[in-house]
Amino acid sequence: MTAREVLGLSAVACVMIAAAVAGDRAVARQARTDRITVVYWEKWTGDEAKEMRKVVDAFNKSQDKIFVQYLSISGVDTKTMLATAGGNPPDVAGIWQEQVAQFADSKALSDLTAMANDAGLSRDYYIKGYYDPLFYHNKLWGLPSTPASIGLHVRPDLVPANVGTPETFPKTLDAFDALVAKISTKDANGDLKMAGFLPSDPGWWNFAWGMYFGGKLMEGDKLTIDSPENIRAYKWIEKYAKMFGPKEIQSFQSGFGNFASPQDPFMLGKVATEINGTWKGSYIRVYRPGMKWFAVPFPYPDDRPDLAGHACLSQDILTIPRGAKHPKEAFEFIRYVQRQDVMEGLCKGHGKNSPLAKVSEDFFETHQNKFIRLFDQLARSPKAFSAPQIGVTSQLRAEIDVAFTEVSTGLKSPDQALHDAQDRVSGLWATYKNQVLDQ
Amino acid sequence: MRRRDARVGVLFALPWILGFLIFMAYPLISSFLASFTNFSILRSPKYIGLSNYKELLHDEVFYKSLSNTLLYVLGAVPLTTVVAILLALLLNTKVKGMALYRTLFFLPTLVPMVAMGTLFSWVFNGDYGLLKPAFMKLHVPPPGWLTDPGMAKWTLILISMWGCGQAMVIYLAGLQDVPVSLYEAAELDGAKSWAKTRHVTIPMISPVILFNVVMGIIGSLQVFAVPYVLFQGGGPARSAYFYTSYLYDNAFQYQRMGFASAMGWVLFLITLALTLIALKLSERHVHYESN
Numbered sequence: 001m002t003a004r005e006v007l008g009l010s011a012v013a014c015v016m017i018a019a020a021v022a023g024d025r026a027v028a029r030q031a032r033t034d035r036i037t038v039v040y041w042e043k044w045t046g047d048e049a050k051e052m053r054k055v056v057d058a059f060n061k062s063q064d065k066i067f068v069q070y071l072s073i074s075g076v077d078t079k080t081m082l083a084t085a086g087g088n089p090p091d092v093a094g095i096w097q098e099q100v101a102q103f104a105d106s107k108a109l110s111d112l113t114a115m116a117n118d119a120g121l122s123r124d125y126y127i128k129g130y131y132d133p134l135f136y137h138n139k140l141w142g143l144p145s146t147p148a149s150i151g152l153h154v155r156p157d158l159v160p161a162n163v164g165t166p167e168t169f170p171k172t173l174d175a176f177d178a179l180v181a182k183i184s185t186k187d188a189n190g191d192l193k194m195a196g197f198l199p200s201d202p203g204w205w206n207f208a209w210g211m212y213f214g215g216k217l218m219e220g221d222k223l224t225i226d227s228p229e230n231i232r233a234y235k236w237i238e239k240y241a242k243m244f245g246p247k248e249i250q251s252f253q254s255g256f257g258n259f260a261s262p263q264d265p266f267m268l269g270k271v272a273t274e275i276n277g278t279w280k281g282s283y284i285r286v287y288r289p290g291m292k293w294f295a296v297p298f299p300y301p302d303d304r305p306d307l308a309g310h311a312c313l314s315q316d317i318l319t320i321p322r323g324a325k326h327p328k329e330a331f332e333f334i335r336y337v338q339r340q341d342v343m344e345g346l347c348k349g350h351g352k353n354s355p356l357a358k359v360s361e362d363f364f365e366t367h368q369n370k371f372i373r374l375f376d377q378l379a380r381s382p383k384a385f386s387a388p389q390i391g392v393t394s395q396l397r398a399e400i401d402v403a404f405t406e407v408s409t410g411l412k413s414p415d416q417a418l419h420d421a422q423d424r425v426s427g428l429w430a431t432y433k434n435q436v437l438d439q
Numbered sequence: 440m441r442r443r444d445a446r447v448g449v450l451f452a453l454p455w456i457l458g459f460l461i462f463m464a465y466p467l468i469s470s471f472l473a474s475f476t477n478f479s480i481l482r483s484p485k486y487i488g489l490s491n492y493k494e495l496l497h498d499e500v501f502y503k504s505l506s507n508t509l510l511y512v513l514g515a516v517p518l519t520t521v522v523a524i525l526l527a528l529l530l531n532t533k534v535k536g537m538a539l540y541r542t543l544f545f546l547p548t549l550v551p552m553v554a555m556g557t558l559f560s561w562v563f564n565g566d567y568g569l570l571k572p573a574f575m576k577l578h579v580p581p582p583g584w585l586t587d588p589g590m591a592k593w594t595l596i597l598i599s600m601w602g603c604g605q606a607m608v609i610y611l612a613g614l615q616d617v618p619v620s621l622y623e624a625a626e627l628d629g630a631k632s633w634a635k636t637r638h639v640t641i642p643m644i645s646p647v648i649l650f651n652v653v654m655g656i657i658g659s660l661q662v663f664a665v666p667y668v669l670f671q672g673g674g675p676a677r678s679a680y681f682y683t684s685y686l687y688d689n690a691f692q693y694q695r696m697g698f699a700s701a702m703g704w705v706l707f708l709i710t711l712a713l714t715l716i717a718l719k720l721s722e723r724h725v726h727y728e729s730n
Contacts, residue, residue: 002443009450078691078692081480081481081691081694082480082691084481085480085481102694106479106480106481106482106694107481107482108481189580191580247583247587250565250583250586250587250675251565251580251581251583251586252565252566253565253586254563254564254565254566254568254583254584254585254586255564255565255566255567255568256566322481392693394688394692394693395693398672398673398688401672402673402676402677405588405675405676406676409587409588409675409676411588411676424499424500431494435477435479435485435487436477436479436482
């Protein structure tokens with residue numbers, strides 16, 4: 001070997017050693033040498049990220065042992081999963097409640113049960129509808145960051161005065177449907193100008209329609225997507241498609257702008273009512289300040305008065321991925337977020353209700369959403385429901401979304417669409433049980 | 440001397456060889472092995488034989504995404520080929536400011552895919568879309584570009600034309616290589632412009648056409664970013680749900696890496712088959728100067 005080759009090989013070796021050392025430092029993610037760094041990945045951007053950053057900054061100031069490094073990450077769920085598989089996950093990951101089963105089954109999360117019990121963060125500390133979905137296979141896998149309940153938002157200027165208040169607005173579906181038919185308008189070409197209500201707007205909770213009719217998607221271990229209640233719900237959706245015309249709805253809806261913009265159809269007055277979460281009020285305040293609106297529980301079927309006050313719940317949660325470098329310190333931060341004053345500040349900042357059983361009067365009084373008490377009541381309702389705890393929730397929701405489109409575009413009857421969804425998800429669920437749960 | 444040269448050569452090629460082994464060969468081999476396993480990223484792979492491939496055979500969404508993709512290939516490849524050739528012919532003429540025109544037609548290909556998806560979501564917006572006024576003037580209701588299950592794929596095929604600038608540049612280079620003597624000979628035989636295009640230009644650039652068609656087929660089979668941005672969840676009734684979107688969902692949303700690997704290898708076989716068919720069909724129609 002010549003001197004030139006030796007020199008060349010030495011240079012290559014130096015570069016590789018430097019890369020290994022630098023790479024090791026890069027994955028160590030130690031932001032401060034005087035404190036333990038807890039790396040926190042969260043999905044939020046914009047104002048929601050700013051509010052959580054305030055909490056992080058306050059936590060970092062409140063003590064001198066832990067430093068939380070907050071990072072806004074797009075696709076946080078996928079990246080957390082991959083980073084966990086790669087052995088270098090964040091210490092705290094902000095994911096969605098619906099992902100608990102899938103992440104827990106994949107052994108991607110740390111069990112928080114003991115730490116939460118030691119910290120006094122038991123079931124009684126929370127609203128049941130928010131705590132229970134985080135408890136899966138007898139273990140606690142996450143704790144709430146900010147939750148939401150879903151209600152019907154109404155523009156009083158677009159409905160007749162006699163139903164223009166929360167007290168006088170229709171409580172049952174028959175009356176509601178009649179109101180929608182009455183106030184919806186078309187132009188001379190037959191194009192929709194204003195819809196009283198559209199089940200496809202914003203179209204985020206298609207899995208929930210059956211539950212508004214008393215249905216369930218799972219009974220024990222068995223999927224019940226095509227249960228009579230769910231089919232009834234989808235017949236109701238089909239009724240709306242026929243009332244306005246599938247093509248007319250498609251054309252009308254293709255002009256809807258983003259919900260977080262002034263082009264939002266509810267803010268523009270293209271729809272008079274819209275099913276949406278607690279956060280809607282915050283967006284209205286930003287993009288259409290001064291617009292009049294109110295919120296009510298979604299109407300219940302006339303023959304099911306027992307369903308009055310029902311609501312769909314969802315939440316963002318904080319988890320500790322398996323293999324996190326500093327789980328105890330990570331939980332210290334999560335525990336801090338669960339403090340009533342901190343949680344109320346964060347939820348207020350996000351325009352959401354609190355997940356905690358105990359809520360201060362000040363929270364309601366100073367909340368930017370004047371209907372926050374209603375959303376709090378909906379969350380506490382015994383009829384409140386969430387997406388089912390199942391490892392194939394993503395597939396289940398995707399199939400129900402397809403069934404929804406097939407029904408609302410007239411491609412399939414409700415029975416057929418839901419039977420097809422049932423067959424497909426059952427197959428996926430059987431494979432999942434076999435391959436992931438080893439059953 | 441030879442051995443020393445070889446050693447130096449290997450040393451210089453080492454970065455590429457290492458890159459290839461780490462970033463290409465290893466993932467290729469491991470994805471092939473993973474396709475025979477139940478592998479969910481966080482759990483150790485478990486050998487399950489041909490189960491993933493058998494499941495694919497009975498998976499209706501696999502067929503739906505595959506048929507969507509093949510239809511897209513059938514629509515987008517011929518359309519972009521014809522448009523790119525026409526543009527290249529147009530830009531091969533001697534007109535003042537031609538460099539500027541060539542740049543203008545090539546520029547759209549530089550737009551990132553995600554930005555392109557966002558841009559077209561506004562072009563095809565049912566209410567504010569750029570195309571709506573044209574339809575309204577004709578008193579024709581605009582189609583539901585993004586919302587009608589029967590229209591979504593065609594919208595994407597139309598959008599595919601946006602990227603034909605790249606093929607156009609290659610055609611342009613091919614056109615400039617056509618010997619002028621052939622045109623002169625054709626003119627002496629009384630050929631007019633269409634006859635010259637048909638009997639001289641097209642045969643002479645036929646290897647370039649074949650290259651672009653094969654690359655177009657491969658690229659179209661892997662269409663991902665624009666439909667993913669335009670049609671979250673695969674569009675109405677999965678009408679714009681493409682093969683790679685389903686593969687991505689299985690790998691990263693449903694954590695079924697073994698199943699997704701099987702899908703990847705099936706796509707590779709389909710790509711290989713279509714490429715071989717294209718090459719076989721081209722034998723009679725592609726003219727090589729060496730022939």
